[in-house]
Amino acid sequence: MNICGKLSSQFLKKERARTFATIFAIIISTVLFTSITSMTYSMLSYLKEGTIYEFGNYHLEYLFLNDEEKNEVEKKEDVESISDFGTIGYIDSDLMGDRSLVVAANDEFFKNMPVHLVKGRLPQNSFEILINNQEIANLESKNISCEIGKQVTFKMTTLQSESLNSYYPLPESHFSKTYTIVGIADYDQATYENVVLNTYFTKMDKDCGPILWHRCFIKLKNPRAAYAMQRSNTANTNINDSLLRVIGQSEADNTQFLIYAFMAIVCVIIMVCSITMISNSFSISIVERTRQFGLFSSIGATRKQIRYLLFYEAGILCAIAVPIGMCVGLVISNVLVQLFGTKIETKFTFNDYGVVHLKLMVYIPILLLAVLLVAVTVFLSVYIPARRAMSISPIEAIRQTNDYKISNTESKSLGKSHLGVVPQLARKNYSVCRRRYLNTIISLGISVILVFGAISIGNNMEGLSQSEMNLENFDFDVFEYNENPVKLETLKNQSFVKKSVKFLKNDRYCIKATEKDFDEKFLDIWKESVKDLPKGFQTLPAYLDILYLEDEAYEQFLKDEGLDPAMYLDLSKLVALPLNVNKTLYYYTNSKEMNKTEYINIPVLKETINTVEVWDFLVDETINMEGELRTQSVDEKGNVILKIYAMADDDRPAKEYQMKILDEDGDTAHVGYYEYDSKLMKCSDTKVAEGAGKHYILQIGQRINRLPYGISTQGIMVSPSSLTVLLPMSASKGWQYTSDKSTHLSITVSDYEKAKDYLDSHELLYEDYMGNEYNSRGLVQTVQIFALLFIIAILLICAANVFNTISTNYMLRKREYGMLQSMGMQKKQMKMMAAYECMMYGFRALVWSVPVGLIIDYMIYCLSRTMIDYEYQFPITSVIISISLVVFVILVSIIYSLSRLKRQCLMDAIRIGEN
Numbered sequence: 001m002n003i004c005g006k007l008s009s010q011f012l013k014k015e016r017a018r019t020f021a022t023i024f025a026i027i028i029s030t031v032l033f034t035s036i037t038s039m040t041y042s043m044l045s046y047l048k049e050g051t052i053y054e055f056g057n058y059h060l061e062y063l064f065l066n067d068e069e070k071n072e073v074e075k076k077e078d079v080e081s082i083s084d085f086g087t088i089g090y091i092d093s094d095l096m097g098d099r100s101l102v103v104a105a106n107d108e109f110f111k112n113m114p115v116h117l118v119k120g121r122l123p124q125n126s127f128e129i130l131i132n133n134q135e136i137a138n139l140e141s142k143n144i145s146c147e148i149g150k151q152v153t154f155k156m157t158t159l160q161s162e163s164l165n166s167y168y169p170l171p172e173s174h175f176s177k178t179y180t181i182v183g184i185a186d187y188d189q190a191t192y193e194n195v196v197l198n199t200y201f202t203k204m205d206k207d208c209g210p211i212l213w214h215r216c217f218i219k220l221k222n223p224r225a226a227y228a229m230q231r232s233n234t235a236n237t238n239i240n241d242s243l244l245r246v247i248g249q250s251e252a253d254n255t256q257f258l259i260y261a262f263m264a265i266v267c268v269i270i271m272v273c274s275i276t277m278i279s280n281s282f283s284i285s286i287v288e289r290t291r292q293f294g295l296f297s298s299i300g301a302t303r304k305q306i307r308y309l310l311f312y313e314a315g316i317l318c319a320i321a322v323p324i325g326m327c328v329g330l331v332i333s334n335v336l337v338q339l340f341g342t343k344i345e346t347k348f349t350f351n352d353y354g355v356v357h358l359k360l361m362v363y364i365p366i367l368l369l370a371v372l373l374v375a376v377t378v379f380l381s382v383y384i385p386a387r388r389a390m391s392i393s394p395i396e397a398i399r400q401t402n403d404y405k406i407s408n409t410e411s412k413s414l415g416k417s418h419l420g421v422v423p424q425l426a427r428k429n430y431s432v433c434r435r436r437y438l439n440t441i442i443s444l445g446i447s448v449i450l451v452f453g454a455i456s457i458g459n460n461m462e463g464l465s466q467s468e469m470n471l472e473n474f475d476f477d478v479f480e481y482n483e484n485p486v487k488l489e490t491l492k493n494q495s496f497v498k499k500s501v502k503f504l505k506n507d508r509y510c511i512k513a514t515e516k517d518f519d520e521k522f523l524d525i526w527k528e529s530v531k532d533l534p535k536g537f538q539t540l541p542a543y544l545d546i547l548y549l550e551d552e553a554y555e556q557f558l559k560d561e562g563l564d565p566a567m568y569l570d571l572s573k574l575v576a577l578p579l580n581v582n583k584t585l586y587y588y589t590n591s592k593e594m595n596k597t598e599y600i601n602i603p604v605l606k607e608t609i610n611t612v613e614v615w616d617f618l619v620d621e622t623i624n625m626e627g628e629l630r631t632q633s634v635d636e637k638g639n640v641i642l643k644i645y646a647m648a649d650d651d652r653p654a655k656e657y658q659m660k661i662l663d664e665d666g667d668t669a670h671v672g673y674y675e676y677d678s679k680l681m682k683c684s685d686t687k688v689a690e691g692a693g694k695h696y697i698l699q700i701g702q703r704i705n706r707l708p709y710g711i712s713t714q715g716i717m718v719s720p721s722s723l724t725v726l727l728p729m730s731a732s733k734g735w736q737y738t739s740d741k742s743t744h745l746s747i748t749v750s751d752y753e754k755a756k757d758y759l760d761s762h763e764l765l766y767e768d769y770m771g772n773e774y775n776s777r778g779l780v781q782t783v784q785i786f787a788l789l790f791i792i793a794i795l796l797i798c799a800a801n802v803f804n805t806i807s808t809n810y811m812l813r814k815r816e817y818g819m820l821q822s823m824g825m826q827k828k829q830m831k832m833m834a835a836y837e838c839m840m841y842g843f844r845a846l847v848w849s850v851p852v853g854l855i856i857d858y859m860i861y862c863l864s865r866t867m868i869d870y871e872y873q874f875p876i877t878s879v880i881i882s883i884s885l886v887v888f889v890i891l892v893s894i895i896y897s898l899s900r901l902k903r904q905c906l907m908d909a910i911r912i913g914e915n
Contacts, residue, residue, distance in 0.1 A: 009316070012313060012316060012317075019317070022278060022282070022317055023317050023320055023321045024321075025274065025277045025278045026274075026278060026317055026318060026321035026322065026325065026374065026378060027321045027324050027325040027328065028274070028277075028325070028797065029270065029271075029274035029277075029278070029325070029374055029377055029378075030321060030322050030324075030325025030326055030328075030329060030370065030371075030374045031325045031328050031329040031332065032270045032274075032329070032793070033267065033270060033329070033370040033373045033374055033377075034325065034326050034328075034329025034330060034333070034367070034370040035329045035332055035333045035336075036263055036266050036267060036270070037263070037267075037366050037367075037369050037370045037373075038329070038330060038333050038360065038361070038362065038363075038366055038367070038370070039333050039336070039337070039360075040259060040260070040263045041361055041363055041366045042333075042337065042358065042359065042360050042361040043259065043358070044246065044259060045361045046356065046357075046358045046359075047246045048243070048246050048247060049356050050356040051242050051243050051246050052112075052114075052243065053114060053116075053355060053356050054114060054242075055114065055240055055242050055243060056083070056112055056113040056114050056217060056240065056243075057112040057113075057219065057243070058083055058112055058113070058217035058218060058219050058240055058243075059218060059219055059220045059223045059226040059239070059240055059243065059244060059249075060217075060218040060220065060226040060229055060230060060237060060238075060239055060240070061215060061216065061217050061218070061237060061238040061239075061240070062214075062215065062216040062218065062233075062236070062237055063215055063236035063237065063238065064213045064214075064215070064236055065213060065214040065215075065216055066213060066214070067211065067214070069214075070082075070084070070214045070216055073216055073218065076229075078220045078221050078222055078225045078229070079218055079219075079220060079221075080219045080220055080221045081108050081112070081218075081219045082106075082108060082216050082217070082218055082219075083105070083106065083108040083109035083111075083112045083113050083216070083217035083218075083219070084104075084105065084106040084108070084109055084204060084214055084215075084216055084217075085103055085105055085109060085113075085214065085215040085216070085217065086103060086104045086105070086204055086208075086211035086212075086213075086214050086215075087101055087102075087103055087211065087212045087213055087214075087215075088101075088102045088103065088104055088156070088202070088208060088209055088210075088211065088212070089101065089102055089156030089157055089158055089175065089212065090102075090156060090157050090158075091154050091155070091156055091200075100135075100198040100199075100200070101198075101199055101200070102129070102154060102156060102177075102179075102199075102200050102202065103199050103200065103201055103202070104126060104201075104202050104203065104204035104205075104208040104209075104211065105201050105202075105203070105204055106203075106204045108219075109204075109217070110122050110201075112217065112219065113187070113217060114187060115130070115185050115186075115187040115201070116185055116186045116187065116355070117183055117184075117185045118133050118183075118184045118185055118186060119148065119183065119184040120148045120181075120182050120183030120184055121182055121183050122182070122183055122203075123182055123183070123201060123202050123203040124182075124203055125202075125203050125205055125207070126202050126203050126204070126205050126207045126208035126209070127178075127179060127180060127202075127207070128179060128180050128181075128182040128202060128203065129152070129179035129180065129181055129182065129200050129201065129202050130182065130183045130184070130185050130187075130200065130201040130202070131146055131181055131183070131184050131185075131200060132184075132185070132186075132187065132198055132199065132200065133184050133185060133186050134186070134198075135198050136184065138198075139152075146181060146184065147181070148181060148182065148183070148184075149180065149181065149182075150180070150181050151178055151179065151180050151181070152178070152179055152181060153176055153177070153178045153179075154176065154177060154179070154200075155174065155175075155176050156174070156175055156176070156177065157174050158175075158212055177209075179200075179202060185201075187199070187201070223243075223244055223247060223249040224244075224249040224251070226239050226240075226244065226249075227239065227251050248260070261863055262457065262863070265453065265457060265860065265863075266457060267373060269450050269453045269454060269457075271373065271376070271377050272446055272449075272450060273446070273447075273450050273797050274377045274381070274797075275377055275380050275381050275384075276442075276443050276446050276447070277797060278377065278378060278381035278382075279380070279381040279382075279384050279385060282310070282314070282381060282382050282385045282386075306386075307386050310382050310385075310386045311379075311382055311386070313382075314378050314379070314381075314382045317378075318374070318375065318378055322371060322374055325374070326367065326370065326371070329370070330360070330362065333360055334360045337358060337359060337360045341357065341358040341359070344358055345357060345358055423832075423833070423836045425820075425833055427836075427840075440841050441841045441844050441845045442845075444841065444842065444845035444846075444849070444886060444890075445845040445846075445848055445849035445852075446849070447849075447885065447886075447889075448845065448846065448849035448850065448853055448882040448885070448886065449849050449852050449853045449856060450797075451853070451878065451881060451882045451885060452850075452852075452853030452854070452856055452857050452875065452878045452882060453853070453856050453857075453860070455857075455875065455877060455878045455881065456856065456857040456860045456861070456875060456878065457860060459875075460860055460861065460863075460864040472712055472769040473707075473709050473710075474499070474501075474709065474710050474746040474747060474748050474769065475747060475748050475749050475752070475755070475768075475769060475770035476746070476747050476749065476755065476759065476766050476767065476768060476769065476770065477710075477712055477744055477745075477746050477766060477767040477769065478491060478744070478745045478746075478747065478759065478764050478765065478766040479505075479742045479743060479744040479745070479765050479766070479767075480742065480743050480764075480765065481741070481742050481743075487762060487764055488502065488743060488745040491745060491747070491758070491759075491762075491764070492745060492747075494755075494758065496749050496750050496751045496754050496755050496758070497747050497748075497749060497750075497755075498747075498748045498749060498750050499709070499747065499748040500710075500745055500746065500747040500748070501549070501550055501553045501708075501709055501710035501745075501746050502550050502729070502743065502744065502745050502746075503547050503548055503549045503550065503710060503711070503729070503743075503744050503746070504547070504548040504729065504732050504741065504742070504743055504744070505545075505546075505547055505548075505741070505742045505743075505744055506545070506546045506547075506548070506732075506741050509543060509544040509545075509546065509614050509615070510543060510544070510614070510615040510640060511543060511544050511612050511613065511614060511615075511723065512612075512613040512614075512615060512640055513605065513612065513613075517605055517606060517609055518605060518606065519605060519606055543723070544612065544614055544698070544723055544725065545723070545724045545725070546576075546724075546725055546726075546727055547579075547711060547724065547725070547726050547727070548726075548727050548728065548729045548731065548732040549708060549710075549711075549726055549727075549728065549729060550728075550729050551569065551728045551729050551730050553708065553709065553710070554568070554569070554708070554726065554727075554728045554729070555569060555728075557708040557709075558577075561704055561706070563577075563701075563702060567701070568701060568728070569728055569730075571728075571730060571731055573699070574698065574699065574727065574731055575699040575700075575701045576698055576699065576700055576701060576725035576726065576727055577701050577702070577704065577725060577726040577727075578700055578701065578703050578704075578723060578724070578725050578726075579703075579704065579707065579711075579724045579725065579726065605723055607703060609700060610699065610700050611697050611698065611699055611700060612697070612698050612700060612723065613695075613696075613697055613698075614694070614695070614696055614697075614698050615640055615659065615671075615693075615695055639658050639659075639676075639681075639683075640658070640659045641656055641657070641658055641659070641676055641678070655675075656675070656676040656677075656678055657673040657674060657675060657676055657683075657688065657689075658673070658674045658675075658676040658683035659671050659672070659673060659691075660672050660674060661695055662690070664695060668692075668693075668694060669692075669693065669694060669695040670690060670691070670692055671690065671691045671692075671693070671695075672687045672689075672690055672691075673687065673688050673689045673690070673691065674686065674687055674688065675688060698725075700725070708726070709746070710744075710746030711746070712746075712767070712769065749770075752770055756768065817830060831894075834894050835894065838890045838891075838893075838894055842886050842887070842890050845886065846882070846883065846886060849882075850879060850882065853875075853878065853882065854875070857875050857878065858872065
């Protein structure tokens, strides 16, 4: 075997140009593999670290467990650790208001849950306490010092309200306890289920006292088992789906799978591209040395020795190229992370904490994966030509006639009768040398397919990032929840405000609509989502959301749209202007298992509907005080049903009432509420309450596709099953406000920083669309840069590959061209023959590669569509670029090859001993 190694080393030294070209090809392959694998791992690590920082490192949460139930959970085999959140008592409402509680947490809770120290340390016993950083101002306003080391005494009760009696039938008792403040921390997300309660943490130990109830955050050995545990338990549970998506264990949207899927597609593209490039280099080497291999075989060399010789050469080249490629790949990856990491971070909510940052993660298994991919690529690149070299007999290798297959079949072509003898020669040459041409056709076709794949991935990456981008025609949406917002009027007159418009927003008027009024596609999806619910609960929700725009701005908008303002400003007969903007409806395709979520933009009501029946009633306090959440819907018989839900931590079922109109005077009406049984779809004859409001038919005007200045595309998507309409501000006086009412001022500013400082200092509520747009543009630009670099890299590699294949193919045919020249063929005829040959294999390559490329493009689209729904667009750009690439590269290859042949004496190539 040693002699083979020496022969390989001598050949590599002799053919320096070919050796350097192959080393360069392997370096490029290694750089690409190292970059894509390391950056994918770094991105997933960043997402996982950020998600844990924001939401906690747990998989399943159990709510409101007593001690016995908690012990049962601890005994489950799949449980790895439990972060225990045990409620000790509620702070007396006279001291802190009816919204604070003291909680004992174990070590696992402080380790796994998002409790982030700002100052001091964590509690080490049950007499020390941790203060919420957001509550310091509230405590100090009550003359409670929050300095580290100070003591605070809380008067507490065991129960906050009667709503907990069904869970904890304990007698309400009062007690006091003194704690030493040892730390201040941010932990809003650690207690997000108790959004109305402020939490103070102490250490869970034997002296902390009895626990009223536990919230257990479970970390499982098998994270995916969280779904099965949730379905098999009757207790209240929540799944940390944000973390499960990132680690690839979610039954719904799987972020990790999508990232790995895109990485796999990119790696396959890189591998195929690299194989064709490196394989061509080895193939050329083997073709040039075929006679040499024949001589080796004739003197006793075995196939195993010849194969070893080739793989030994590949090993030497890899030993040189792989370390260089890995170093360069890591350097490039780090530079890209440094340049674009900040812009990527702005897309994620955990960036607001300023703690978790995207950085390059050098992980040995990932580097080994990159090396393995390179090794597989080089192995396949060498194996293909090596197998061919081993299959040639010594005599055939010495004669070098194996590529020529002579047959008696007459070759027919258009060139025979119209273009003369030269096309016939080209056609005949293709017939007898199909294997040689097949390599060129495959190389061209693969290049076309790779271009399709690269452009498709780039376009879909841009599409996914742009789908999250909301471009508005204003900078800030400032709002208040009252009818006379003085602060908004003051803001309107500030010097930095260039343009502004005010509007009122009212949500959730009930529309009495039946199935025939809804869009068919919406109905199909809705029916699929509720098919497993009891029949009485399969009620269609339909709501009217009204935006009241300032009369002057509304009138101008109507004129801009070419509509008659008088028709829409007549208060005696209101005609609403519907915003014909599709809603985004997300649903589970499998309602039981939640296997997949799809996002579809569809209208809710049919566009042929010109009127809607609106119910606008304020509910009597007798009913209003029984629950927190109210919904209105219409059952199959057309009855309007009011559902009232109790608190989220209460086990009382929802109460249902049918609404019946008692009397009407114009559009004013009184309604009665009757107890309703959704299973039987019947109501009682006993009236439990009354309500006053309006019942009227609202005319629907012409639908428009453009939004007026100041109205956000996000702001109108209140509910996927709602119709949003515009009315003049003057029409708002006679309306009731059944749900959320807010006054908005949309502004365009001349100085962003000055405006933002003013809004913050005056404690105004606002949406910063200008800042969001900046961050979104940064992400889109980052994705565009990555996509463009990837496409350019693939284009260059493909172009170099095709150029190398074609040009070398012509150089290996020197003997053939020498014989043709000796027979009297002129150089002009040689050029014509070369052009005709290129037309043949260029056309043949496009015939099969373009359809395959289109299939791959559609497959990538289908993968992207699992994240967001959008229409498929025929990749005309990919087709044009692919055809242009083939034509351009073939043209350049012919010119280059013939110019090289022109400088050589082709007659000398006829001599057998030249090789």
